[in-house]
Amino acid sequence: MNRRSFIAGSVAAATGLTSVFPASKASDSESQGKPFKLKYAPDINQFRHHAGDNPVNRIKFMHDQGFRAIFDNGLMGKSASDQERIANALQERNMDLGPFVVYADFGTESFVLSNADVRRDLRNRVRNAIETAKRTNAKWGLMVPGRYNQRMGWGYQTANVVENLRYIAEECEESGFVIVLEPLNKRGHPGLFLTTIGQTYQICRAVNHPSVKIVNDIYHQQITEGNLIPNIDMAWSEIASFHLGDNPGRNEPGTGEINFRNIFKHIYNKGYDGVLCMEHGTSMGGREGEAALIQAYREADSF
């Protein structure tokens, strides 16, 4: 879960820095508070400087800023009552909950194996996730299908991943819960099975089930393969969610080489109604960094 904790880390590092909310841009912007055109979803831990430690207050703040979704990777680790508090706060404001992490074991070969114990373990995790989803009205859970095996032909591993996902899809059938599969970049996460959008598309087409889809992490895919818009178009029928982050640096849009405004425009024009999780850090700390984060999304959303 290391990759997920850097955001928390950067927020912690930012604590202690104080700054006035820059009045120049965000606050006099006409668009302030207006819902964004797309459902950009801040991390539940974001905006502590503006809205404090209570997640419900943060959700209220996010809604006031125009966000219509949030994401919480660690949702399954929270108590049932905390999950319900978050869900209620979202429901009152008609906000969506992005995919939470169901399985992201970067150190184990799992999906690539044809093994009854592994399958049982994966099914149990999905069953637990569905319980969390029922409590929180979550539609999606995220899985990273683990490491590849160095001694097994690629075709066999792919077939095993497909087979394991078919069992998982069966598990999701009744509730309609959707598992989104995330390819990660090889530089940051060497050894993982899933790396490209094309490969993930191939697997989803093979499983051929509405409960097994792709989460396209723009940051990871820019590192791995570039060609972002063509890949979005090619895999469109299987993409159910996005993660965001500019490259290099994995911070807010406008801090790197990706022209997010045009990517958002492209996604919007395709009629996308899903969530785009802001799974990245901020280029600046403290209140100022949070204000810059909102302003970055205002600018990227102005298409």
Added chain:
Amino acid sequence: MTQKINRRTFVGASSASVVAGLLGSKVAIGQEGADMELKGQVKQSVCKWCFGNQPLDEFARYCASIGLKSIELVEPPEWSVLKEHGLICAMTPSHGITRGLNRKENHAECLAQIRTSIEKTAEAGFPNVICFSGNRAGMDDDEGLDNCEIAIKEIIGFAEQKNVTICMELLNSKRNHPDYMCDRTHWGGELVRRLGSDNFKLLYDIYHMQVQEGDVIDTIREYADCIGHYHTAGVPGRNEIDDTQELYYPAIMRAIVETGFDGYVGQEFIPRRDPLRSLAEGVRICDV
């Protein structure tokens, strides 16, 4: 000439509309530059082939007026026109794309063309000569790397003596140049590092490498010592480098400047709108 332009002929279809656009251009040649004040940290060039068939003299006058320093991939007989407008040819042509240095049977022919280009380029006082790996045609990438090394070693002494840099272009093999071998920065970078000469570098084409491999800024940083020239274009489509595509060019240009790059960035996009206006906009976008 036709052979060399052939690699670019996929634009043939659009060249008619480009010409039409140029003829009907609302930007009066020579006037656009009046309000263009550039920071000039990035020395900019343009590839003539993208911008239609209008007379080089008119095009060169316009290019000079918008702050361009070079028009590249222009044949030697036309260099005097560039010089009249104070321009250089920052990347001069040599052999073709598909039959290149990765095959020994091409070496004699390609190296002869490179040698001639080096001579003329040095005589004109220009900096770079282009070259290509050629297509794989079933060949293993390691064998191609060895063969390219052998070829360049034969000519590198001459390039050093003439103070001209040979640049091998990185192209995508996914969309525009299927089967082209020098399609990954790490492969090209390995070739540059094996040769260990300041007179052999890569032409990092930002468009081609975004199509092929992504991770533009970190790659530029990692291979800064291997890169002698850059090309631009928007992804997808190879058109304007503005807000209509997926790369944010100002950040990329800033990263290039930060590496201490002293060469040229060549605009190599196929304009969808008024070509000359788009070119001026492209120059402004890259002027960080």
